[in-house]
Amino acid sequence: MDLERRHIRLPAKYRVYIEADAAxxxxxxxxxxxxxDVSLSxxxxxxxxxxxxxxxxHVGVExxxxxxxxxxxxxxxxxxxxxxxxxxxxxxxxxxxxxxDSDYSDWRRLLAQFDD
Numbered sequence: 001m002d003l004e005r006r007h008i009r010l011p012a013k014y015r016v017y018i019e020a021d022a023a024x025x026x027x028x029x030x031x032x033x034x035x036x037d038v039s040l041s042x043x044x045x046x047x048x049x050x051x052x053x054x055x056x057x058h059v060g061v062e063x064x065x066x067x068x069x070x071x072x073x074x075x076x077x078x079x080x081x082x083x084x085x086x087x088x089x090x091x092x093x094x095x096x097x098x099x100x101d102s103d104y105s106d107w108r109r110l111l112a113q114f115d116d
Contacts, residue, residue: 012038016045017060017068035061036090040111043073043093051075051091059093061107069106072099 014035033047043059051057055075060068073093081088097104 012036012043012063014038015062016043017062018045018047018051019057038111040095040108041097042076042095045091045093046081047089047091048087050089051078053078056096057093063110069103069110070101071104071107072096072102 012035016033016035018031018033019029031047031049033045036044036046038044038061043061053075057073057075059071059073061071062068073095076092076094078089078091080086081090095104095107096102
């Protein structure tokens with residue numbers, strides 16, 4: 001699968017906010033979670049609930065102490081983190097760079113500082 005990736009993944013510990021209505025059967029509250037790794041095209045999150053596959057969600061990424069970057073993403077996969085932590089999930093999100101009201105250009109600038 002890594003051979004199919006277009007962009008390098010960078011380890012990250014960014015705080016991330018997602019809309020909980022993207023989770024199965026939840027109301028419209030905010031879930032606070034964390035990014036495990038990031039790339040120009042997506043994020044891997046660790047969170048406390050399952051996300052609905054193929055759901056479009058708004059994601060707020062808090063990086064560098066600045067205001068959160070608001071991004072639009074599609075949930076591409078979601079599965080339990082491991083058997084020892086049944087209330088912990090991991091999810092892969094694909095960012096939508098052409099979405100309206102997105103800070104994707106700022107996201108590109110943020111990640112460009114890690115480019116060699």
